[in-house]
Amino acid sequence: MVLCPVIGKLLHKHVVLASASPRRQEILSNAGLRFEVVPSRFKEKLCKASFPTPSAYAVETAKQKALEVARRMHQKDLRAPDVVIGADTIVTIGGLILEKPVDKQDAYRMLSRLNGKEHSVFTGVAIVHCSDRDGRLHTEVLDFYEETTVKFSELSEELLREYIDSGEPMDKAGGYGIQALGGMLVEHVRGDFLNVVGFPLNHFCKKLAQLYCPPRPGDVRGAERDSIPAVDTFEDLSDLEGGGGSDPAWGGRGGRGGEEAGGAPPQAPGPRDADLNGAAEEKRPPFPTGLLELMEGFKASKALFTACKLNVFDVLRDQGPLKAVDIARKINASVCRTGRLLEACAALGLLHKTDAGYSNTEAADLHLVSDSAHSLHGLAVYNDSHVWDLFTHLDLAARDGAEQARGASGTKAERLFQSAETTLLFMRAMHGLSKLTARDVATAFDLSRFTSACDLGGCTGALAHELAREYPRLQVTVFDLPDVTEHARGFQPDGQRTEHVRFVPGDFFTDALPRAQLYVLSRVLHDWPDDRVHHLLSRISSCCEPGGGVLVAEAAAMEEEEAAAARRRGLQPLGALLLGAGRPRSARELGQLLQRHGFRDVRVAPAGDLLRVVLGTRAAP
């Protein structure tokens, strides 16, 4: 098939499209590709904030979609396909990533945001080559993305509502389908149209050309690395057939878009590159959207913290929607400044803005009001008043050490417990975080064989209560500093099973540890350097009876960590740098620590998105 020489390279391979998108299937089969469709079951819920750019998010999602299918197929038949293709399309505007709307209201919010403006559409693509090595799946990933800019006309509310009622937006990134009715919303498109529809065919073919048709030595076309080879270059397709793994072209440079993790870094663009028609075109470096977002990111955090501190979300939960002037009056602030803060919160997706005024988004109602079950309000206020200040001295900490950076403000304990007010601030922050993760930690392993547990540094008892709720036979002791236990009463849940949780004041480094079958250390060890961790574990080990256990929960990386989580955890050493004490440890390292202190049968399990839990059983000495 002369029209698709590079696609032809895949004809003899078992190719799988890891996508349920009918558009992707259509684009690729129209291009002559033969493939099996196995929709990915990968849940598209990577933490967007942990990616430096929206494109990196799309690429990682595409990669995870493809890898999930490769692993599942290999597991099922012990035979993976030769190639798995994954893709993910997102829309970005004003720093926000829009995916498929969850309901009509969400579609309306998305389309209103895009109305009259220009936005970017990114599709991340992953081409995964699979092979079997001694029964184990081996994968090599080439990934890339393409960006297209789309401008919407000014659209009336009526038109948007009618469009949403057509049902078209619901399974489409950004809430519109440019190939159908949604085409009427669009004033102009800059870049690859098919990229918007869901698959950047042109860039994909260039990648295949790099993989399967590397330039022959002395071939003048070698310089045109970015172009799909002209048809006449490939009269004899078979002589170049071969796997992509060891191919020097593997991981070559991208086109208008670029490379992401897994491929080689983009090469510096040449002064001129040839386009498909051979015409010379000025090559510009990709616009550094992600970098600019990072440069401005601190303002976004500050806006969120400030709105929390001024209780904007509480006011709107109780009385919203409200106009800026009314909110300003209720929070006792200047109308003009409040207006700007509210605009910023709306742009960050924390508030909705309609003709009736501002109202909370679902996330704000869940997490940013001060008294909800899943509130992170305390964490925002603590980050604003303590962590923010600390991070302004990051340069000093890097240069002169943590002591200098902390200056007169003292050690972490000194700062946190200098007054009842600061202690409570810290406890509220920890309470929100613990409640968020407690259930995942409590259920990561079946702990029903234990009848007593001691949560060391258990703070407000959020995890202790979850353990008591999950395991009816369990009595839990929360062991924490007297400054903490003194204030813990105010955090106790009403009602059931509170009699199964008790608080004992003490310092786990110096005071006798309460007797228990299971010792729990949740988000404790990262605060301490190695010598202190050994000291603590040896104390636990000598209290723990054979058959008893120790359960450690940390934001610990696994060996083959997905890039997103690794990046998120990558910020932790900054905290350690400033506090000058602890450090994050990998799940493997935590397991080795437990083994060193006499715990056997060490197992690791994920606890939600944030934490890993390591459980060890005390062996007979």
Ligand SMILES: O=c1[nH]cc([C@@H]2O[C@H](COP(=O)(O)OP(=O)(O)OP(=O)(O)O)[C@@H](O)[C@H]2O)c(=O)[nH]1
């Ligand atoms: O103009 C258009 N823009 C986008 C689309 C379609 O939107 C979806 C994007 O979603 P995603 O990348 O997550 O892919 P899914 O459909 O969920 O399928 P997977 O199984 O691959 O996750 C995509 O279908 C685009 O085609 C459109 O049609 N027009």
